[in-house]
Amino acid sequence: MDWRTPLGWHIAKHYVTTPIREGRVTVAGTYGGTKPNPLPPGTADFYSDGKSIPPREMREAALDAPLGDEQKGEDPTTTKLLERTAELLGKEDALFLPAATMANEIAIAVLCRPGDEIICERSSHIVNFEAGGPGVLAGVQTHMVDGENGMFGPEQVSAALRPKGNLYLPETALVSVEQTANMGGGAIWPLQQMRDVVNVAAEAGIATHLDGARLMNAVVKTGISAKEYSEGFDAVTICFSKGLGSPFGAALAGSEEFIQRAWRLRQLIGGGLRQSGFMGALCLYALDHYVDRLADDHERATQIASFLEGLELVDTVLPADTNIVIFTISPQGPTAAQVVAEMLSRGFAIGAFGERRIRIVTHLEVDQDDTDRLCGELGNLLTSH
């Protein structure tokens, strides 16, 4: 090792140059299964709300958007989007980013030092689907707590806090909360529970991050504003490419100082943008047109979840608070990979997230007819004949 360059660089270099270990090349949600690429035309894609294809009207919104160099603060459309986002989340400032993963990772790197620890839930996105980013990019480790449907309580935070002043222990630097909790079945954290967690962190002098990739789903379902949910958090991620239907874009919001540091980190990893108003216009379109309609997605998810509850070969169905349905198949039934493959042959994409666990997500591009037909096929497959 060349000790003249920082350790982090060696780790990152090792990470990207080491061959992927044999047998590990599966993509999240394709447990044991392969899928055609692209999906057969006409497939109703319930795999993720990140899969919607932007409709023509959304694309047209980008054509005439005023543009400039975002790195110099000269892109009026991005500025408009960020002012609106900061206002929505009740923060001083915001930063435009390609994806929510980058927003989460930058938040962690800004709010922690190498060797620190983040308290988060075991099923959270930062732990499971960000390719080990917190370890690689920020040099931190996760202190995972086992919550209920992705949510944990203030007493769990208190118990996970590292005592201060002990030279052996990592220092707790951050608590991260996911609203809605993706792998908890799109579960909505009750506002008071979030506040209690934030308060415990504040008392301990620890920063807080809200991964609100699907925050607007919670807002539409409960009527509680995004600002109320974001109150007290040092950093908030919001994503425009989930239920809101944009093909690109997330934002990170926080204090002016936090955003300046985040800006610098984004630059460091080559995430600086140029005429990003072209994409920003798509996100603004999403905020103008696709927030209220999230209620339709929620209704369809509820329909699917109640239908599944009545099926013989279904073991458990998580409460479908928003647009995500997660259920497990009973040991007498087929495996998740078999169900995914069979459903695909019948024209439906869904995801296997474990041996017997399946995730179904409703969004802009799957309508009522798709939902009714999906239920019909699941009924055929998950009933013993």
Ligand SMILES: Cc1ncc(COP(=O)(O)O)c(C=O)c1O
């Ligand atoms: C809770 C949560 N956070 C972050 C992300 C990352 O989003 P992106 O695909 O924009 O990186 C996702 C993606 O599904 C998510 O579910």
